[in-house]
Amino acid sequence: AQSVTQLDSQVPVFEEAPVELRCNYSSSVSVYLFWYVQYPNQGLQLLLKYLSGSTLVESINGFEAEFNKSQTSFHLRKPSVHISDTAEYFCAVSRSGGYNKLIFGAGTRLAVHP
Amino acid sequence: DAGVTQSPTHLIKTRGQHVTLRCSPISGHKSVSWYQQVLGQGPQFIFQYYEKEERGRGNFPDRFSARQFPNYSSELNVNALLLGDSALYLCASSLGDTHQPQHFGDGTRLSIL
Numbered sequence: 001a002q003s004v005t006q007l008d009s010q011v012p013v014f015e016e017a018p019v020e021l022r023c024n025y026s027s028s029v030s031v032y033l034f035w036y037v038q039y040p041n042q043g044l045q046l047l048l049k050y051l052s053g054s055t056l057v058e059s060i061n062g063f064e065a066e067f068n069k070s071q072t073s074f075h076l077r078k079p080s081v082h083i084s085d086t087a088e089y090f091c092a093v094s095r096s097g098g099y100n101k102l103i104f105g106a107g108t109r110l111a112v113h114p
Numbered sequence: 115d116a117g118v119t120q121s122p123t124h125l126i127k128t129r130g131q132h133v134t135l136r137c138s139p140i141s142g143h144k145s146v147s148w149y150q151q152v153l154g155q156g157p158q159f160i161f162q163y164y165e166k167e168e169r170g171r172g173n174f175p176d177r178f179s180a181r182q183f184p185n186y187s188s189e190l191n192v193n194a195l196l197l198g199d200s201a202l203y204l205c206a207s208s209l210g211d212t213h214q215p216q217h218f219g220d221g222t223r224l225s226i227l
Contacts, residue, residue, distance in 0.1 A: 004156075032213050043118070043204055043218035044157070051213055090156050099169045100213060101147070102206075104156030 002027040002093050006105035014113050015083055021076040021108045023091030030096040033074040035065055038088040038107075047089070050074065051096075086112045116140070118207050118219035126225045127195050135190040135222045139207030145169075146188040147216060148180055151202040163188055164210070192224075200226045 007022040025031065032051050036044040048059040055067040065076045074091060088109050092102040119138045127133050139146050145164040149157035159172040163182035177193045186207075192199055202223050206216035 034215065036218075041220070043220040044206075046215050046217065049215055092156075094213070096213065099162055099164070100145075100208060100210075100216060101159045101162060101170050101172070102149075102157070102216060103159070104149075106154075106156050 002029075002031060002095060002103045004091050004093055004103055004105035006089075006091055006108050008108050009106065010109045010111065012111045012113060013081055016080045018079050019077065019081050019085075019110065021089050021091075021110065023074045023076065023105060025072050025074065025091075025093045027072075027093065027095070031093040032096050032100075033065075033067060034092040034094070034102065035063070035074070035076050036090045036092060036104075038090065040087075044090065047076070081110070081112045083112050083114060086110060118205055118217055120203075120205050120219040120222050122222060123220070124223045124225075126227060128227050129195055129197060131195050132191065132193045133195060133224060135192075135203050135205075135224070137188045137190070137205030137207075137219060139186050139188070139205075140217055143207035143209055143217070144186055145208045145210060145214075145216075146182055146186065147206045147208075148188070148190045149204040149206065150174075151204055151221070153201070157204055160190070195226050197226050200224060 003026045035047040050067045058064045091105045147162040148160040151157040161180045162170040202221040204221045208214040
């Protein structure tokens with residue numbers, strides 16, 4: 001079975017500051033890793049994914065995440081945040097080779113202040 | 115192209131009633147999954163359907179059931195509603211049933227009185 005731990009329930013940060021949202025996972029098999037973002041009263045939007053290959057993956061809006069197999073982590077980073085990045089961020093895993101059931105963490109609330 | 119659409123957007127029911135939630139996947143997507151998101155928590159997997167067959171079921175009671183139609187749309191049914199069923203119900207679609215990313219709708223907010 002897989003599980004996901006998001007180490008921070010809330011992360012307050014000032015605009016233009018860097019941010020890191022931490023995610024650790026547990027699995028006895030290979031996994032795919034995802035970050036989703038949820039804005040108020042909306043569904044989840046895929047931010048970025050790791051399936052295979054380069055361990056550093058990037059999104060079109062400046063976020064990046066690095067897969068670290070030895071530390072079983074997939075932390076999300078952004079060098080300079082904007083007010084519009086305020087949202088709930090969810091880390092998720094699915095078992096590679098199996099059907100794509102997503103196991104989510106509890107979420108991290110990113111609050112960007114001016 | 116239209117994204118995943120869910121209906122209704124909001125629903126209020128009382129304990130003991132039943133409810134049907136509907137989902138239309140992105141055109142060309144053959145897989146539909148359902149998730150329950152209780153306030154303040156991450157989504158929990160309920161079901162996945164691919165090509166009209168159930169591929170996976172989460173740890174939910176038999177009061178929860180679903181089906182997928184020939185046009186790949188899907189329904190989630192919940193019988194004998196309990197207060198604890200109050201949640202945001204999310205539908206996600208993907209091209210296949212393995213590693214393709216899932217695309218989520220905006221959900222149905224179900225409130226049980």
